[in-house]
Amino acid sequence: MNTEVDDFIAGATKWPDELKQLRRILLNNGLIEDMKWRAPCYTLNNANIAIIGELKDCCVLSFFKGSLLQDEAGILTKPGENTQSARTVKFTGVDEIKQLESTLNAYIREAIENEKAGKVVDFKQKHELELAEELIAMMQQIPALKSAFEALTPGRQRAYNLYFTAPKQSKTRLSRVEACMPKILAGKGLMDR
Structure with missing residues (x-):
């Protein structure tokens, strides 16, 4: 456990209990905890797997390569319309996290296996941007x-x-x-x- 993450959660104003739950789940899956981009980030062999954060309306768990996940439960969303790789799950209560814990564990394990297998997101790059x-x-x-x-x-x-x-x-x-x-x-x- 990272003391910077302890401080982050202690300073959380809206979703500290939800962040604690997500942290526990991620750590139980053997990921390494760090602070990146001013948020708790979870890695495997220095590769970013997931990050958690607190927004105004919700708490989020984001998968860096979430587009590679099967998402059989249909819980993942794009954080923005132009996002190609990341996918998030939003929560507004500890009970929601507890209800989805087995699904979250499965998604985390899948993300870990994808990283171990060296899977990469096929970014749809425009070779020629239509510049302003x-x-x-x-x-x-x-x-x-x-x-x-x-x-x-x-x-x-x-x-x-x-x-x-x-x-x-x-x-x-x-x-x-x-x-x-x-x-x-x-x-x-x-x-x-």
């Missing part, structure tokens, strides 16, 4: 921006592009591109500090 027009225009004006953007990993490029193309107004898209230019030029992703 405002980004294209800025890259034509500033060749260093084009080089820096192309040097980013495909995932970082995709994250930026999703962020840039989300607003309906061109003015907003352009302001987002301009605000992100220093990070792109520094080789950082959208969420990097």
Whole structure:
């Protein structure tokens, strides 16, 4: 057990009992506990298997490669519409977790077996992203921006592009591109500090 996770759960304001239950289940499956991304993360041979967290409306158990799970019980959901790999299970009470404990154990064991077998998610990458027009225009004006953007990993490029193309107004898209230019030029992703 990791003392940082003890502190995390002690500081939980909405779902501490649910987090304790999920923690117990994950540890009983032989996973190693760590803190990553400011949340309790459970690994096998340094590979991320699952993470738990507290949201406003619920407590969640997320599987990093959840799209590989069979999900016979139909309890997994995508955390976002653009998510390709992760899947989550949401809880609003300890009783829900207890009722699903055998299913959760089966899903955790399946995730562990998938990791041991070396299974990977087949990410549907767009080789050619349909870039925001405002980004294209800025890259034509500033060749260093084009080089820096192309040097980013495909995932970082995709994250930026999703962020840039989300607003309906061109003015907003352009302001987002301009605000992100220093990070792109520094080789950082959208969420990097």
